[in-house]
Amino acid sequence: MSGEWSGVNLPSLPELRHWPLRIATYPHWSPLIAAMRCEIRLDPASRFALQSRPPSQTSPLRVCPRVHCSGTSFPDSHASMSHSALPAARSTPIHALGGMVVALVSLVGDLTLFGLQTIGGLTRRLPRGYVLWPVLHKIGVESIAVVLVTGGFVGMVIAVQTYDQFAQMNMENQLGSVINVTLFKELGPVLAALMLAGRVGSSMAAELGTMKVTEQIDALTALGADPIGYLVAPRLIACVLMVPLLTVLADVAGMCSGWWFSCEVLGIDHHFYWHHSLAYVAPWDIGSGLSKSLFFGIAIATIACHRGFNCSAGAEGVGQAATEAFVCSFVAILVIDFLLGTFLMELYHMLWGVVSMR
Amino acid sequence: MPLPHRKDSPPLLEARGLTRRDHTTGAALLGDISLRLDRGDRVALIGPTGSGKTLLLRALAGLDPLDGGEVAFRGTLVPPSQMPAFRRQVIYLHQHPALFDGTVADNLARPFQLDSHAGRQLDTAWLRQALRGYGREDTFLERSVTRLSGGERQVVALLRAVQLQPAVLLLDEPTASIDEAAGRYVESLVAEWANADPERAWLWVTHDLSQAARVSGHVWRMERGQLTQSA
Numbered sequence: 001m002s003g004e005w006s007g008v009n010l011p012s013l014p015e016l017r018h019w020p021l022r023i024a025t026y027p028h029w030s031p032l033i034a035a036m037r038c039e040i041r042l043d044p045a046s047r048f049a050l051q052s053r054p055p056s057q058t059s060p061l062r063v064c065p066r067v068h069c070s071g072t073s074f075p076d077s078h079a080s081m082s083h084s085a086l087p088a089a090r091s092t093p094i095h096a097l098g099g100m101v102v103a104l105v106s107l108v109g110d111l112t113l114f115g116l117q118t119i120g121g122l123t124r125r126l127p128r129g130y131v132l133w134p135v136l137h138k139i140g141v142e143s144i145a146v147v148l149v150t151g152g153f154v155g156m157v158i159a160v161q162t163y164d165q166f167a168q169m170n171m172e173n174q175l176g177s178v179i180n181v182t183l184f185k186e187l188g189p190v191l192a193a194l195m196l197a198g199r200v201g202s203s204m205a206a207e208l209g210t211m212k213v214t215e216q217i218d219a220l221t222a223l224g225a226d227p228i229g230y231l232v233a234p235r236l237i238a239c240v241l242m243v244p245l246l247t248v249l250a251d252v253a254g255m256c257s258g259w260w261f262s263c264e265v266l267g268i269d270h271h272f273y274w275h276h277s278l279a280y281v282a283p284w285d286i287g288s289g290l291s292k293s294l295f296f297g298i299a300i301a302t303i304a305c306h307r308g309f310n311c312s313a314g315a316e317g318v319g320q321a322a323t324e325a326f327v328c329s330f331v332a333i334l335v336i337d338f339l340l341g342t343f344l345m346e347l348y349h350m351l352w353g354v355v356s357m358r
Numbered sequence: 359m360p361l362p363h364r365k366d367s368p369p370l371l372e373a374r375g376l377t378r379r380d381h382t383t384g385a386a387l388l389g390d391i392s393l394r395l396d397r398g399d400r401v402a403l404i405g406p407t408g409s410g411k412t413l414l415l416r417a418l419a420g421l422d423p424l425d426g427g428e429v430a431f432r433g434t435l436v437p438p439s440q441m442p443a444f445r446r447q448v449i450y451l452h453q454h455p456a457l458f459d460g461t462v463a464d465n466l467a468r469p470f471q472l473d474s475h476a477g478r479q480l481d482t483a484w485l486r487q488a489l490r491g492y493g494r495e496d497t498f499l500e501r502s503v504t505r506l507s508g509g510e511r512q513v514v515a516l517l518r519a520v521q522l523q524p525a526v527l528l529l530d531e532p533t534a535s536i537d538e539a540a541g542r543y544v545e546s547l548v549a550e551w552a553n554a555d556p557e558r559a560w561l562w563v564t565h566d567l568s569q570a571a572r573v574s575g576h577v578w579r580m581e582r583g584q585l586t587q588s589a
Contacts, residue, residue, distance in 0.1 A: 131471060219456035219515075222419060223522070224446035224474030 107328075114228075114309070115302045118236050121229040127237065135234045139200050140242035144249060150195045151250030154187050155179060155258030163266050175268055176277035179258040181285055184251055189289040190337050192250035193296035196243055197329035201304040204235055205325030208308025209318040217309070232309075236301040243297030244290050251289070288344045292337060299332040368433045369394035370559050371448060371526050376417050376427035378583075387413050389583040391427070395526060399559040400552065402570035405580035411563045412453060414580065415528040418561070419450035446474040449522060453530040453563075455515030462506070463499040466518050475522060488517055492543050509536035516544060520551045527551070527560040533569065545573055 158179045166172045208231060211217045217227050262268045304325040311321040371394070378388040388410055395401065405411050416422045418429060420441050429436055436444045457465050467480045486496055492513055506514065512535055519527065527548065533541035552558045564570050570577050579586045 125473060128471070128473075128476075215452060215454070215456035216458055218421065219452060219458075220472070221421060222445060222450045222452070223469045223472060223519070224442045224449075225472040226442050226474075230472060 111302060111306050114306045117228055118232045118302070121226060122233050125229065127229070127234040131230065132234045132237060135238040136242065139238040140245065143196060143199055143246055146195055146199055147192050147246045147250045148253045150191055151188060151253030152257040154191055155183060155254030155256070156261040158182055158187065159258050159261045159266065172266070172268055173272035174276045175262050176259065176273035177280035179262065180255055180277045180281045183254040183258065184281060184289045185285045186289070188251040188254055189247045189293040189296065190333060192247045193243060193293060193300065193333045194330060196246060197300050197333060198326050200239070201300045201325045201329045202322040204301070204304040205308040206318055206322040208305055209311030209321035212309060212311045213313055213318060232305040235305055236298065239297035239301035240294060243300065244293040247290060247293040284348060292340050295336050295340060296333050299336060300329050303328045303332060370397050370399070370432060370557065371395040371418065372430045373418055374428050376414070377425045378413060378417065378422070379425050386583050388417060391585045393585060395559050395561060397557040397559060399576065400574045401561050401576045401578055402574035403561055403563045403578050403580060404565065404567065404570055409580040410583040411580050412530055414585070415450055415530050415561065415563060419445060419448055419528055421450060442474045446522070447524050448526040448528065449519045449524040450528040451515060451519050451530055451532055453534060455511045457503040457511055457514060459503070461500050461502055462514055465503060465514055466521065469518060469522055481521060485517065485521065488547065492540070509540050512536055513540065513544065516547060520547060525558055529560055529562045531563050531565070541569070
């Protein structure tokens with residue numbers, strides 16, 4: 001049964017029927033086959049292999065690059081098949097969308113398992129200090145400057161963007177309230193996290209990806225290490241601890257820069273600026289922002305490490321892992337921000353009896 | 359296939375029915391391999407390129423997922439949770455040595471940062487002596503691994519493994535990228551490690567039949583994912 005087969009000279013059905021058939025897939029397409037009835041649907045122009053394992057043969061594997069059939073049940077007499085008689089390939093936008101959904105669900109599931117595995121490892125044993133401290137330094141201390149710059153400009157940008165609207169209503173003295181509430185609840189945590197996803201997340205993915213590609217992770221495993229516990233757990237802890245702390249720094253930098261720009265450049269009275277700020281910024285706002293940053297830290301570490309651990313071979317694979325880490329973290333941060341923001345608002349309303357958002 | 363049994367004593371390392379397939383093509387990479395490595399065994403594994411020697415060693419070290427089979431150490435099956443502890447005793451040495459960023463000393467000290475080797479310390483005196491045997495001064499320890507030759511990397515990786523005093527070494531062509539003199543040094547280093555404890559055993563992959571004769575009492579041969587035993 002070996003040989004190059006095409007739609008017009010496929011092996012006869014009676015022989016195929018008794019074989020467990022399997023299609024070996026190549027990237028980016030998913031052939032479908034219902035082996036029991038030998039209904040074979042193949043993507044045109046795709047290379048595939050029909051693996052046959054009859055009892056008497058172990059591995060007569062053949063690659064069939066020239067099959068142009070799709071979506072049909074082969075008749076017993078393959079001689080009657082013809083290229084033109086076969087329906088067109090099933091490669092519609094719906095199929096592509098379905099593939100993307102499946103890939104997304106798989107990724108989320110894989111990430112969840114990876115995160116649970118890491119947390120499970122942490123419950124058994126915490127990372128040792130000499131492993132954790134360098135990671136804390138790299139993620140925390142080395143990110144201070146970029147976070148301060150981010151927070152500082154966010155505060156001033158909010159002042160610039162809101163001043164005109166408030167001035168038109170003669171409410172410019174209340175600028176402090178909108179700057180600080182926006183900063184503490186939303187923009188401080190989110191922008192700091194996005195900045196860290198770019199700086200820390202990509203770096204972690206590239207570092208672990210390089211270790212994967214150069215077989216360093218494999219070598220660690222061979223030496224008796226638990227790679228998740230040794231490499232991922234310290235990064236998760238560092239992100240969980242450092243992202244909220246860096247968010248505090250971003251908030252403080254934004255608060256100071258917003259105050260300076262509003263009062264010194266836009267000419268708002270210091271007293272009213274702080275008076276309204278203190279009147280509108282509640283501890284809940286600060287707490288909700290920091291609680292978000294905790295989840296942002298978990299997301300950044302988990303996604304970055306997962307991408308690094310699943311890095312494909314070569315320099316291109318490392319670059320792709322770093323990019324994917326940032327993009328996935330970016331999306332995850334926005335999704336978490338929305339979901340947690342909604343949840344926290346509902347919780348606030350539930351606790352303090354304010355009318356629900358619905 | 360029949361087990362390459364030679365002794366009736368409890369095996370140090372035993373594999374039963376190791377099976378692995380290429381999930382893309384369905385080809386058998388490891389075909390139902392069973393073997394036992396007894397205490398004090400010194401076995402050479404030979405076979406053509408692509409016959410599955412590396413995969414077998416990696417499977418024995420529990421580094422790759424298998425489609426079937428099990429590995430037992432000292433007569434006990436190794437559960438996934440005990441893999442790190444198992445790999446402390448059964449160390450696989452890569453064909454292409456994977457060194458960590460930093461200096462030679464960093465690389466040699468790295469295993470002692472791991473939980474599985476906690477409480478143990480780098481034996482600097484032994485290391486310096488071993489390096490002198492290789493013709494390297496103490497300053498070699500401070501050299502960056504990026505400046506090492508392929509052979510030096512191989513020796514550093516071997517030293518890193520041997521200093522951990524495992525019970526079994528799975529050596530994947532440890533002398534592939536080094537000259538003959540250095541190769542003899544590697545052989546003597548491994549022999550010294552094995553002689554320190556009569557229980558210690560190794561499985562040594564090589565393409566050099568004369569080396570196979572030097573380093574082993576038994577030679578196994580792999581062909582197309584199947585293990586056979588020769589004299």
